[in-house]
Amino acid sequence: MTFSSLPQDHQRRTAGRRADALMDEDVAWSESDEERDGEQFDREDRAALRRVAGLSTELEDVTEVEYRRLRLERVVLVGVWTSGTVKDAENSLAELAALAETAGALVLDGVIQRRDKPDPATYIGSGKAQELRDVVLETGADTVVCDGELTPGQLIHLEDVVKVKVVDRTALILDIFAQHAKSREGKAQVSLAQMQYMLPRLRGWGQSLSRQMGGGGSSSGGGGMATRGPGETKIETDRRRIREKMAKMRREIAEMRTDREVKRQERKRNRVPSVAIAGYTNAGKSSLLNQLTGAGVLVENALFATLDPTVRRAETPSGRVYTLTDTVGFVRHLPHDLVEAFRSTMEEVGEADLILHVVDGSHPAPEEQLAAVRSVVREVGAHDIPEIVVVNKADVADELTVQRLLRQEKRAIAVSAHSGLGIEQLLAWIDADLPRPGVELEVLVPYTQGALVSRVHAEGEVLSEEHTPEGTLLKAQVHQELAALLEPYAPAARS
Numbered sequence: 014m015t016f017s018s019l020p021q022d023h024q025r026r027t028a029g030r031r032a033d034a035l036m037d038e039d040v041a042w043s044e045s046d047e048e049r050d051g052e053q054f055d056r057e058d059r060a061a062l063r064r065v066a067g068l069s070t071e072l073e074d075v076t077e078v079e080y081r082r083l084r085l086e087r088v089v090l091v092g093v094w095t096s097g098t099v100k101d102a103e104n105s106l107a108e109l110a111a112l113a114e115t116a117g118a119l120v121l122d123g124v125i126q127r128r129d130k131p132d133p134a135t136y137i138g139s140g141k142a143q144e145l146r147d148v149v150l151e152t153g154a155d156t157v158v159c160d161g162e163l164t165p166g167q168l169i170h171l172e173d174v175v176k177v178k179v180v181d182r183t184a185l186i187l188d189i190f191a192q193h194a195k196s197r198e199g200k201a202q203v204s205l206a207q208m209q210y211m212l213p214r215l216r217g218w219g220q221s222l223s224r225q226m227g228g229g230g231s232s233s234g235g236g237g238m239a240t241r242g243p244g245e246t247k248i249e250t251d252r253r254r255i256r257e258k259m260a261k262m263r264r265e266i267a268e269m270r271t272d273r274e275v276k277r278q279e280r281k282r283n284r285v286p287s288v289a290i291a292g293y294t295n296a297g298k299s300s301l302l303n304q305l306t307g308a309g310v311l312v313e314n315a316l317f318a319t320l321d322p323t324v325r326r327a328e329t330p331s332g333r334v335y336t337l338t339d340t341v342g343f344v345r346h347l348p349h350d351l352v353e354a355f356r357s358t359m360e361e362v363g364e365a366d367l368i369l370h371v372v373d374g375s376h377p378a379p380e381e382q383l384a385a386v387r388s389v390v391r392e393v394g395a396h397d398i399p400e401i402v403v404v405n406k407a408d409v410a411d412e413l414t415v416q417r418l419l420r421q422e423k424r425a426i427a428v429s430a431h432s433g434l435g436i437e438q439l440l441a442w443i444d445a446d447l448p449r450p451g452v453e454l455e456v457l458v459p460y461t462q463g464a465l466v467s468r469v470h471a472e473g474e475v476l477s478e479e480h481t482p483e484g485t486l487l488k489a490q491v492h493q494e495l496a497a498l499l500e501p502y503a504p505a506a507r508s
């Protein structure tokens with residue numbers, strides 16, 4: 014069953030509105046109990062009611078639990094503007110629109126209400142909620158998306174007023190992640206976050222359901238519809254099953270993590286420096302990875318195109334080898350459950366030697382994006398890792414914005430992952446910022462040990478190289494392990 018098909022609160026639906034909508038009344042409905050009670054419905058209401066087919070209060074499989082999936086819906090956006098300028102509020106709603114479209118919805122309209130804080134009962138004020146109902150009717154929307162995380166109560170109450178499905182930003186982001194996750198680990202992480210989100214809301218919706226189904230004040234005397242709601246016991250059972258499922262999921266994720274951990278440890282042991290590409294969603298992280306390494310990672314003008322970290326081997330202009338990791342994009346108000354679920358993935362960022370923080374220079378509010386990313390990066394404990402701010406899309410960005418960012422950020426560079434502008438310099442910066450290997454030595458490596466020389470090039474930093482009759486005379490900085498291997502070739506005088 015899907016919760017999205019829960020009956021709207023039709024008992025309390027007043028008639029009279031839009032009598033014209035009844036002109037093409039569906040015959041099936043003219044025979045319903047409610048109709049005989051003299052109630053009339055809007056076309057949207059009827060459509061919503063009709064979706065009830067197959068409604069079951071039984072949770073067959075908790076993984077099937079739906080939490081208002083948002084796909085191919087016709088949506089109206091609504092935001093509460095509490096602080097900042099009107100421009101900020103509009104940007105936020107524009108981002109919500111991009112998110113909704115990424116989830117596969119069609120955005121019909123968007124409204125913002127100026128308030129000190131969201132209404133505790135209905136998110137927007139009750140008067141505005143009525144206006145929103147009108148917008149819903151005018152546009153023929155079947156879903157309202159709120160630009161925030163709503164309490165279970167707010168979701169229910171607002172649904173009561175607008176009479177269509179209401180979802181919040183968190184559910185929307187979870188939905189996009191669910192659609193985009195490809196790896197087993199990614200899918201499991203999203204599922205876990207969805208269940209976490211669902212848990213408190215299950216109760217709310219359960220109550221709503223029982224109120225609707227057994228609800229008082231029904232003119233049909235409470236005999237027509239089910240008189241028994243799913244009841245607390247039923248909800249408790251569902252919640253327990255979800256919790257069990259979550260525990261199992263956590264164990265599975267922990268196992269999958271081990272595998273990746275092993276690989277990461279291996280890279281660490283081999284002293285391969287790692288560079289993580291982090292940044293706001295759609296900033297051009299994957300494009301940059303492709304530009305820097307020639308990898309064919311999926312690039313899409315959609316939010317959260319990348320959900321699984323991709324690791325690529327790369328080489329600096331001077332020949333040092335490092336790994337470059339593409340990561341999940343960030344977004345403002347990333348649901349906390351999701352941050353938790355993706356913690357292991359984000360730890361890739363947390364353990365990097367250098368972070369390339371990509372920001373879309375053509376975005377109206379790049380500073381906000383930088384701040385949003387940093388707040389999550391802090392959460393995974395990656396705050397003291399050196400960072401290069403990569404102002405991307407310089408080919409289309411406003412020159413003044415780019416200059417402003419370059420001024421504000423300590424170590425920032427303007428590039429275009431498309432045209433290649435600035436990439437050469439960025440590569441040089443990466444080279445310079447990679448951790449220096451610890452041991453400086455001078456060795457004379459016989460030509461029979463060519464492999465060792467190659468390793469010095471790849472893993473260390475060659476300061477000078479000379480080909481003598483006896484072998485390669487190298488002055489280089491290398492890590493401990495390599496230094497030990499080179500030990501036999503150090504001229505006795507110097508060791």
Ligand SMILES: Nc1nc2c(ncn2[C@@H]2O[C@H](COP(=O)(O)OP(=O)(O)OP(=O)(O)O)[C@@H](O)[C@H]2O)c(=O)[nH]1
Pocket residue numbers: 292293294295296297298299300301311312313314315316317318319320341342343405406407408409428429430431432
């Ligand atoms: N004009 C311009 N567009 C760019 C540039 N780099 C990336 N884009 C576009 O920006 C969009 C997002 O690029 P991606 O590389 O997928 O961005 P991402 O940061 O990996 O996004 P997610 O994985 O969704 O978080 C795509 O439409 C790219 O073509 C650039 O330098 N200039």
Ligand SMILES: [Mg+2]
Pocket residue numbers: 298299300311312318319
């Ligand atoms: Mg990407």
